[in-house]
Amino acid sequence: xxxxxxxNYDLDLDQCKTMIGxxxxxxxxxxxxxxxxxxxxxxxxxxxxxxxxxxxxxxxxKLRLFTLNVLSxxxxxxxxxxAVLITLKISGILERIADHLVNITKKIDxxxxxxxxxxxxxxxxxxxxxxxxxxxxxxNLYKEPSNEVAKEVLRKDMLxxxxxxxxxxxxxxxxxxxxxQKECKFFIEINFIAKEFERIGDLVKNISKEVxxxxxxxxx
Amino acid sequence: MVSKxxxxxxxxxxxxxxxxxxxxxxxxxxxYENQVTSLIGPSGCxxxxxxxxxxxxxxxxxxxxxxxxxxxxxxxIYKATLDPVLLRARVGMVFQKPNxxxxxxxxxxxxxxxxxxxxxxxxxLEDLVVNSLQKAGLFNEVKDRMNESGTSLSGGxxxxxxxxxxxxxxxxxxxxxxxxxxxxxxxxAVIEELIDELMQNYTIVIxxxxxxxxxxxxxQTAYFHMGNLIEFGETSKIFQNPKNKxxxxxxxxxxx
Numbered sequence: 302x303x304x305x306x307x308x309n310y311d312l313d314l315d316q317c318k319t320m321i322g323x324x325x326x327x328x329x330x331x332x333x334x335x336x337x338x339x340x341x342x343x344x345x346x347x348x349x350x351x352x353x354x355x356x357x358x359x360x361x362x363k364l365r366l367f368t369l370n371v372l373s374x375x376x377x378x379x380x381x382x383x384a385v386l387i388t389l390k391i392s393g394i395l396e397r398i399a400d401h402l403v404n405i406t407k408k409i410d411x412x413x414x415x416x417x418x419x420x421x422x423x424x425x426x427x428x429x430x431x432x433x434x435x436x437x438x439x440x441n442l443y444k445e446p447s448n449e450v451a452k453e454v455l456r457k458d459m460l461x462x463x464x465x466x467x468x469x470x471x472x473x474x475x476x477x478x479x480x481x482q483k484e485c486k487f488f489i490e491i492n493f494i495a496k497e498f499e500r501i502g503d504l505v506k507n508i509s510k511e512v513x514x515x516x517x518x519x520x521x
Numbered sequence: 522m523v524s525k526x527x528x529x530x531x532x533x534x535x536x537x538x539x540x541x542x543x544x545x546x547x548x549x550x551x552x553y554e555n556q557v558t559s560l561i562g563p564s565g566c567x568x569x570x571x572x573x574x575x576x577x578x579x580x581x582x583x584x585x586x587x588x589x590x591x592x593x594x595x596x597x598i599y600k601a602t603l604d605p606v607l608l609r610a611r612v613g614m615v616f617q618k619p620n621x622x623x624x625x626x627x628x629x630x631x632x633x634x635x636x637x638x639x640x641x642x643x644x645x646l647e648d649l650v651v652n653s654l655q656k657a658g659l660f661n662e663v664k665d666r667m668n669e670s671g672t673s674l675s676g677g678x679x680x681x682x683x684x685x686x687x688x689x690x691x692x693x694x695x696x697x698x699x700x701x702x703x704x705x706x707x708x709x710a711v712i713e714e715l716i717d718e719l720m721q722n723y724t725i726v727i728x729x730x731x732x733x734x735x736x737x738x739x740x741q742t743a744y745f746h747m748g749n750l751i752e753f754g755e756t757s758k759i760f761q762n763p764k765n766k767x768x769x770x771x772x773x774x775x776x777x
Contacts, residue, residue: 302775303770303775303776304775305773305774305775306774306775306776307774310774376732376733377773378732378736378760378761378772378773378774379760379761379762379763379769379772379773380769380773381773382760382761383761383762517762518761518762519762
């Protein structure tokens, strides 16, 4: 893309990308910590997770003000307009992803003993890791748009959905086979956590839709 | 539902030459009735020259030569039997700098109808002047000083007076050549609001350097570059997702 006549305009658009990049680094960290918390129940991670979420919220506000300033100052058109609009939308999505990750952290009851017959543990960890991996993929897509990478994000999101269904099914099987009513709370918690991960997967897919819109200019 | 747009002005392979220099190159364009069409492009791209083809204002320049066809309601406006003076009553024009006559506000508006013999009595003429000033959104501001000079008005009011003057001869088309470039944002907003209203009764073609103005007031936009029509289409599409890279580079501020 050729440069603008006004150099600061290019700097403003670059800054939009940089700020999304900063937010995504925090989300990456949050994903690693939350997946770690889910698999290891390492409570030392909890305070760090809340602090990271606060940083993300601050960045989201800063980015919102910055993009509003760009809109009013530059009145962008065409692909520039789409770039600023998706920055605004993606920052909102990132903030929502952080909320879901904090929800997972809050849902984990560290007092509950894990039942021995719990069979979807590996699937839950795999779901968390897959969502985390897909997030990295979509951020790469944002930095360097490509149809191939966009398809890869969709493919991984479908895998996330399949894993989520698998976890729900296994949990139901575990409950019905073992008929341990006192363990119900544990399985409900696992289902909620899996649902949060699945929702994050959807949000990651939404980022890919925004990037595709910015390339094509077509609302799908 | 797709509504069928009626073509008011059609240009076929229009080229304009100033001596040896070709200012407009083979332009084919459709201008739709009761819509606002913006002509945009960098300085010297030919948009004003093209605008002036629609009411034969270029005829007044000795070295100017035009080829191709300009049709209004399917009628060739360059045919020998057509009187350019009558054409300019059908196709009014508002210029960049407000240019009221050094006459009273009333006379400024009454002049056109008088020379074209559009009214039969003094009362009829008065009604026409009031009506034109009302349509131009100026009447309430000047009703108590109709005998004051048109040049005593503010820039925005003078421009609306010129619009009233154009409307007074019942044109079908109004050409506007950067009508707000000499006005402040408030006066500009009033003119833009007026354009929105005038669109109900007139076909409007506007040359503007303001992308935001083109995006706000027009339904169709044509982008010119070095005498060529590069892209023409719905304004929303041109400004949100242009097809042509040259258009994209211009509207995003990447070329001068």
